[in-house]
Amino acid sequence: MKFKTKALLTAGLMTVTSLSASIAQAVDLTMYYPVAVGGPVTKVIDDMVQKFQSENPDIKVEAVYAGNYTDTMTKAMTAMKGGQPPQLSVLFSTDLFTLMDEKAIVPIDEIPGADKEWLNSFYPAFMENGRVEGKTWSIPFQRSTIVLYYNKDAFKEAGLDPEKPPTTWAEMAEMSKKLVKKDASGNVTRWGVEIPSTGYGYWMLQALAIENGQKLMNEAGNQVSFNAPKTVEALQYWVDLSAKEGVMPKGAVEWGTLRTDFLEGKTAMMWHTTGNLTAVKEGAKFDFGVAMLPAKERRGSPTGGGNFYVFKSASPEQQQAAVKFIRWMTAPERAADWSIKTGYVAVTPAAYETEVMKTYVKGFPQAVVARDQLEHAVAELSVHDNGRIYKIVNDAVQAAVTGTQTPQEALDSAQKQSERVLNRYK
């Protein structure tokens, strides 16, 4: 018995000393990050982390790939409730209210090392989702807008000018009709346009609503306008593309397989995140163009994607190390490199002034379309209890595109359900 106690004590002491030794040597950080577009994004991040560590031997970063955005949020929240949260994480920029309600994160501008000049170096459109109550809570990283990808070869084949993508809703519907191709027995072999309705249906609906001149939420994040007439009209246009015009497949269009559909020539146009750009560029066996989304009342797209968050439970040393890491990851050269390797928008104007980016854009002008669209962009749908509201909107979108409900019914129900959830935050 005595021996056991002694052994236990020794073991305990050893753990304590080794712990304090490692603190003296290096700060350990765990970071969760999501991937929404597939492809080699995990490798790009791992390489960046490796490089950071070799430049900063006093900080060790363990980057954990945690699935898509929803999965990553689930993992981070579960880890936090289990008492072992990561120190920093890339999560939906729109999860801010939820993370604040859970008291999970600290404002970045309160951590030493994050100065005003740095915080003001980002595109303001990307900072919108991260600023609440006069504080900056997150730093943009893997940010995007929705763009229209179109197959120039298909445009030529259909007798359309490949340098003139659609600029309005009406034009998109008209052109799509010319782009639809059918085989002898009347089965469609190429669709005109596809807008994905699984995974991020709320995002696409928001794009259409913005273009129709409708904002979906208020600043305080506790009010939504899902069944406003203009939102209903937006969803109606989307549904009509398949139901009335016959230029989009019926039923739900898969977010995950849409890129393959486009690359295989099964659709002539697609709406997708610019985060897919490099993968499309590498996979396309045809000439393709990228355009801003077409307008109804105005041009527009919600911003999208993930920001860096620093968790409250991290020690002051860890928080400072996290800021150092974030600054490194978003520095102009890295942001340029990241943008070139993925297609995501580089988060600072300075990144587009780097030599490497200038050369890249000269040879591949499609790379700046998403950035140029930023002047029309609106903050992505972000409210309290965001995960739940997203699910409600996604369900409504799916109900409408599958024809289970009319857009009006689907959005009325979404509005009713959302109000029930958001009433707690008024």
Add this chain to the structure above:
Amino acid sequence: MVSAVMSAAEPKAVRRKAWLTNINAWLLLLPAIVLLAAFTHYPILATLYHSFFSLSRGGASEFVGLENYTYMLEDDVFWQVLRNNIVFAIATVPTSIALALLMAVWVDKKMAGRSFLRLAFFTPTVLPMIAVANIWLFFYTPDYGLLDQLLKSLGFSGHNWLGDPSTVMTCLAVMVVWKEAGFFMIFYLAALQTIPPELKEAAEVEGASRWYFFRRVTLPLLMPTTLFISINALINSFKLVDQLVIMTKGGPNNASSLLLYYIYEVAFTFQDTAFAATLTVTLITILAAVALTKFVYLDRRIHYQ
């Protein structure tokens, strides 16, 4: 006097012995009790307790009485997943039982390749649900999936099987029946082999037809097994949701979502543990009702050998 002392001492010794036996029994039961209490009974009580409190996002949770339950009754999605689950149970339980019986009767016969057939029927059970779901996901994929390719070669047009609310449930039910039936077949097979061969001989002597024998002798003798299987299948239909994570995530528009999957979503995606506790209490109540029906009512009406 002596006898009086004796009689007083005797019950004492007996009582002491009974007490020791009791201690012994309780000690033997202890490991099971500890495990059950820690991982089954305590969580159930804690869930029940939490279902009466508000969600504490960072702050303190407060007692709200039945508010979570009224919220649940007003929740359209709750009613839909409950309806889905009942439909799913009605679709999968009788079919998998009938199929299991059919397969068992078939492979019970003495014939060539019997072990191979038994193995073939049992294989889907051995596969993990995640693997099965991935295989079937490929079957159902629109355009280039197996089912669509088959239909197209026959001249039909393809269909978005899992993306259509009117077909998604059937697709999932077919898969689950395929996976579950083999498992239930094993129980029927074991039960069939306990039926004494004399009964069959006697029936033949009496001139009973094979169908009559099956209906009036085999089937009643299989009733305990059928009951056991149907309870298990019913509980499984509420318990098995792995396929949803892989194949549909409950979509489109909750058309394929089941109660347990909804609980997962509420608890982990929405982080609403209070409401998840409320839904869990509902699920436990349903399953307890099923179990009680078996123990209290059905057991008395079934003929055991």
